[in-house]
Amino acid sequence: MSESNHSHDQHALDTLCLIGPDPENWVVARPGIDHNVLIVGGGQTGAAFAFALRRAGIGGVSVIDAAPDEARAGSWTNYARMNRLRTPKSLPGPEGGVPGLSFQAWHEARHGEASYADIERIGRRQWADYLAWYRAFLGIPVRYGTTLTLIEPQGAHFRLHLTVRTERGVELRVETARKIILGNGVSGNGRPNIVPPLASLPATHLAHTSDAIDFASLAGKTVAVIGGAASAFDAAAAALEAGARDVHLFVRRATLPAVPVSRARAYPGAYDNFPSLPDAVRWRQALRFRRAGSTAPADAIERVARHANFHLHLGAPWHEAFVDGGRVRARAADGAFEFDFVIAGTGYAVDLHARPELAGIADHVLLWRDRYTPPSGERDDALGAHPYLGDALEYIEKRPGEASFLKNIHVFNPAGFVSRGVPVGDVPCMKRDIPAVVRRISRDLFLEDLEAHEARMGGDVPADFDEAAYADRVYRQAG
The missing domain is CATH 3.50.50.60 (FAD/NAD(P)-binding domain)
Known part of the structure; x- marks a missing residue:
């Protein structure tokens, strides 16, 4: 490791020390549960979620990826063929508000401040190298060669059918999880078109x-x-x-x-509040992008x-x-x-039925065409096929009361475009949407075991001192 790289890594460590150690896992262990959260996809999204959940004190998190190894995982070294990223270099990424973990800090440590100032957009291979460093530096394990083939609801949790490549060949396994994050890329809720x-x-x-x-x-x-x-x-x-x-x-x-119409809403007010806009406004924005x-x-x-x-x-x-x-x-x-x-x-078509892992639940998922009927002249079947997501990018049940388990599946791939206004899974969505998902997962896991947490919060706490610490100074009125 070069001196500058070592200096940067030390700076990143110092930054992490300043925000304090990772909290201990507070999630109540449940018998028969293998994972509190399973993250599907080990790319930039999976790594960023693993770090954010760790900082929220949520343990029992596992990241899986279908690629056989890190070198063949993700888009940046495989089917992404641009020379430079599409997004501005200044956008917050997977660092989660920790400056020492940002691309800028990583790049300047290796190439200098002038080099960073000179680039307009981040090089694709540089981004891939940065993400590899991010995963390694934070110690985020990814189970490569592991494919989710079926999600099977089982009351308060899921049975997950996995295909795992091992040295002995392909093995079929069943594991359990309480929450799922689908960070599985551009075709994660559909197929190539x-x-x-x-x-x-x-x-x-x-x-x-x-x-x-x-x-x-x-x-x-x-x-x-x-x-x-x-x-x-x-x-x-x-x-x-x-x-x-x-x-x-x-x-x-x-x-x-030639007109990138989405730039018209690339300011904090529109970005931060887009998920709260009326359905008609979100639909018109998505339709404007499609038509442009x-x-x-x-x-x-x-x-x-x-x-x-x-x-x-x-x-x-x-x-x-x-x-x-x-x-x-x-x-x-x-x-x-x-x-x-x-x-x-x-491009890609959003089609939940095209995904084997979603086959058992696809009919229960609320889609935009189920929720919103556009006025004459604004119909778009491709947009209507997108899932209508909740505030934490969770699926919503099409018929209330029939599939309450859907709230435990969070969609962090481009199928969230109509609901969130950005290509979910890319850098522009990270600052707003990763915290939203993590907050909801934290709330749900806490409230689902409220009795245990109430007992913990109401438990005995040892005193920091006894009366001897102040006995000599207790005021006593003279005789």
């Missing part, structure tokens, strides 16, 4: 941007990318930089979305535009696609084409 006619293409000729794509194998080949948002441009750039002969990017809109389109950053567009073999097709949805003679033949609005490979940068 493979739109027609792409769905008919075989995996040998099609990949979604969420897949692990072997870009080196695309060298010398002609590649089509479908979609106009950031992930599509990032995939196109990765293919070009890997040596693709030609890359064609097809966008159904006549022009690229997801804006690719200017540097993502510049990254592909510098290549002469990049071709942008506007107003060009695909109408037909099939494999013939080893190549994909496509008919788009602007002509017929042939490609060696197709990449779908078509």
